Structures are given as structure tokens and as C-alpha cells.
Amino acid sequence: MKIKAYKKDFDYTYTLGVFExxxxxxxxxxxxxxxxxxxxxxxxxxxxxxxxxxREKHIELIESDNTIQKxxxxxxxxxxxxxKKYEMTLQEGNHVVLVNPGDMGNMGTIMRTMxxxxxxxxxxxxxxxxxxxPRVLRASMGAMFHLNIEYFDSFEDYLKKDEKHNITRVAxxxxxAKLDYMALDYQEGKTLVKINLVTxxxxxxxxxxxxxxxxxxxxxxxxxxxxxxxxxxLWAYEIRFEHPISKEVLEFRxxxxxxxxWNIYKGE
Numbered sequence: 001m002k003i004k005a006y007k008k009d010f011d012y013t014y015t016l017g018v019f020e021x022x023x024x025x026x027x028x029x030x031x032x033x034x035x036x037x038x039x040x041x042x043x044x045x046x047x048x049x050x051x052x053x054x055r056e057k058h059i060e061l062i063e064s065d066n067t068i069q070k071x072x073x074x075x076x077x078x079x080x081x082x083x084k085k086y087e088m089t090l091q092e093g094n095h096v097v098l099v100n101p102g103d104m105g106n107m108g109t110i111m112r113t114m115x116x117x118x119x120x121x122x123x124x125x126x127x128x129x130x131x132x133x134p135r136v137l138r139a140s141m142g143a144m145f146h147l148n149i150e151y152f153d154s155f156e157d158y159l160k161k162d163e164k165h166n167i168t169r170v171a172x173x174x175x176x177a178k179l180d181y182m183a184l185d186y187q188e189g190k191t192l193v194k195i196n197l198v199t200x201x202x203x204x205x206x207x208x209x210x211x212x213x214x215x216x217x218x219x220x221x222x223x224x225x226x227x228x229x230x231x232x233x234l235w236a237y238e239i240r241f242e243h244p245i246s247k248e249v250l251e252f253r254x255x256x257x258x259x260x261x262w263n264i265y266k267g268e
Contacts, residue, residue, distance in 0.1 A: 003067060003082060006134050013132040014082045015142075016072050018046035021081045023142025025053040031083040034060040036067045041078040050079055071134070085132055088148045095121030101128045108139020115143040122149045125180050152180040152196070155208045159201045167221065168203040170211045177201040179208060187264040190217055194237075205234060217261055233261050 006013055012033065015021045018041075025032060035054055041047045041063075054061040068080055096119055101107055107129050114122065128151065129136060137144055160174030161167070178198040185192040191214075195205060206222045209215060215223035218230035226232075240251040256262035 003071065005071060008130050008133070010085075012082055012084050013137065014071060014080050014134055016074070016077055016080060016134045016138040018044050018050065018079045020137055020140070020142040021079045022046055022049055022053070024081050024083065024145050025050065025057070025059070027142075027145045028083070028086075029053065029057045029059065031086060032057075032059050033082040033084060034062060035082070036062050036064045036080045038068055038078045039063055039065050044078045047078065088150060090121045090123060090150050091148050093121060094119060095123055097123045097125065098128065099125040104129050104133055104135045105139045107131065107136050108141070108143070111136075111140040111143040111147060115146050120147055122147055123180075124149065124151050126151055126153050150182065152182045154178060154180045154198075155212070157208055157211065159204060159207055161202045168201065168207045170207065175199075175201055177204050177208065179205060185265045188261075190233075190261055190264070192265045206232075235262070 003014070004010075015024055021035065025035075035050060037047060037050065051061060053059070068077055071080055096110070096114055098107075098110070101110075101124060111122070114120070124131070131144060131149055156176070156178045157170050158172055158174035159168050159177045160171035162169065176199060180196040180198060182194045183191050184194055197204065201207075203222070206216055206219055210219070210222035215225070217223070217233040218226050219232045219234075220226050220228075220230070235256045236254070237256070238251065238253045240249060242249055
């Protein structure tokens with residue numbers, strides 16, 4: 001495997017430094033393809049730790065000044081671990097949401113801060129920085145390998161409601177509307193989508209999807225292919241709000257019914 005300077009479309013990435021390499025080896029050794037160290041790396045106290053873990057986990061450890069010099073422009077980079085990229089999903093619990101983050105250094109700092117406050121779930125609204133970029137991994141000082149991270153897309157429109165006919169349309173003189181979404185599964189020509197409403201306009205989800213030729217199954221108003229008797233496949237899975245008096249954050253969840261079309265999906 002020939003290692004080249006990182007590009008976003010690669011199926012691998014790499015750490016740039018001893019500390020983050022140790023964090024990777026301790027937390028996700030299953031991802032490591034091999035580790036490179038410099039010939040003068042004995043100057044760094046972390047190298048024996050890397051050597052010990054690599055021996056224990058049967059990970060290839062290679063001394064190669066040329067490889068490290070090719071991937072890192074810093075003289076103080078004594079170790080690099082090559083890892084395969086992996087998919088992550090958000091887990092139960094509180095999470096941080098970043099909208100269009102663009103600075104790699106700041107992203108790494110946010111990851112470290114999250115870990116310090118015991119937050120392990122990070123949602124990123126596209127466009128956003130590539131969390132697998134080696135510069136992000138370095139800035140995070142290995143915190144990246146403790147987190148669950150997912151990217152979400154978004155729809156932005158201006159919507160106007162026709163009160164007389166009880167219908168909402170996309171219109172330049174309407175009110176701003178935005179939602180974030182992620183496709184979770186695809187079965188029988190239907191996509192299961194997780195949606196987070198940023199604004200709360202009338203019929204917002206139904207209109208924003210149908211205006212892109214992606215109408216909701218069973219939507220009698222905005223889906224011309226919906227059959228009589230079908231119930232719209234739109235489910236309020238989670239609601240969270242702050243209690244007006246106690247200020248306690250209340251969260252309620254309810255799984256969809258075990259009936260068509262919800263029961264064709266295996267996941268959440």
C-alpha cells in the first residue's frame with residue numbers, strides 16, 4: 001500500500017504525532033493498518049508505549065524517515081499511524097451540533113472540550129470540515145477517537161401558506177424555513193429519514209421534501225401518488241424542551257408503530 005498525502009476521497013487517513021497515535025492505539029487499535037516512526041524517535045518518551053502496544057496488538061511498526069517527512073512538514077513529528085476510515089452513528093444522550101464548521105484547528109479544540117465535559121456525540125451540518133483530515137486529528141490530540149460523529153444535510157427555503165386552501169408553497173416572499181436531515185435506510189423504494197426541524201413552519205417537512213420531488217409516503221395533500229386510505233409516514237420520534245419553571249430539560253421519545261411502512265426498516 002503506497003501512502004500519499006491525505007485527500008478527502010481516500011479510504012484511509014493518518015495521525016501526525018506521538019500523543020494522538022497513542023490515543024488511537026489505546027482506543028481503536030482495530031483501525032490501525034501500520035505505524036511509522038522516525039529513526040531518531042528515541043528522543044520521545046511516548047515511543048516505547050507505541051512499541052509495546054503494537055507488539056501486543058500485532059500491528060506492524062516501521063522505521064521510515066522518508067514516509068514521515070512526506071506526510072508531515074513538522075520536524076517534531078516522530079510517529080504516524082495509518083488508519084482506515086470508519087462510519088460512526090450518534091448514540092443515546094446529549095450531543096453537540098455544529099452548523100457548517102470551517103476551521104480545522106477549532107474543530108479539534110471543540111472535540112477536546114467536548115471530551116472534557118463528557119459529551120461524546122457530535123452532529124455536523126454540511127458543509128463542514130472533514131473530521132478525518134490529519135490536521136483535525138492532530139488538533140483534537142486524539143479526542144476524535146473517543147467521539148461518535150455524524151454529518152447531516154439540510155434544506156433551506158422560503159415558505160408561504162395559502163390560508164384559504166390550507167396549503168403551503170415555496171415562495172420568495174414567504175418565511176424562512178430550514179430543516180436538517182439524514183438518510184438512515186432504504187427499502188422497497190422508500191427512504192427512512194431522520195429530521196431535525198430548525199424552524200417550525202406550517203407543513204414544513206411535507207413541503208420541503210415534496211418540492212424536491214421527494215414527497216412523503218401517504219401524504220394526501222402533497223404526494224400525487226398517495227392512495228386513498230394511506231396514512232402519512234411522518235412520525236414525531238423525539239421532542240425535547242426546557243420546563244418553563246424548573247428549567248429542567250425534558251425529553252420524550254416514541255418509536256413508530258409496528259406497521260407498514262415503518263416495519264420494513266431494520267434500524268431506528
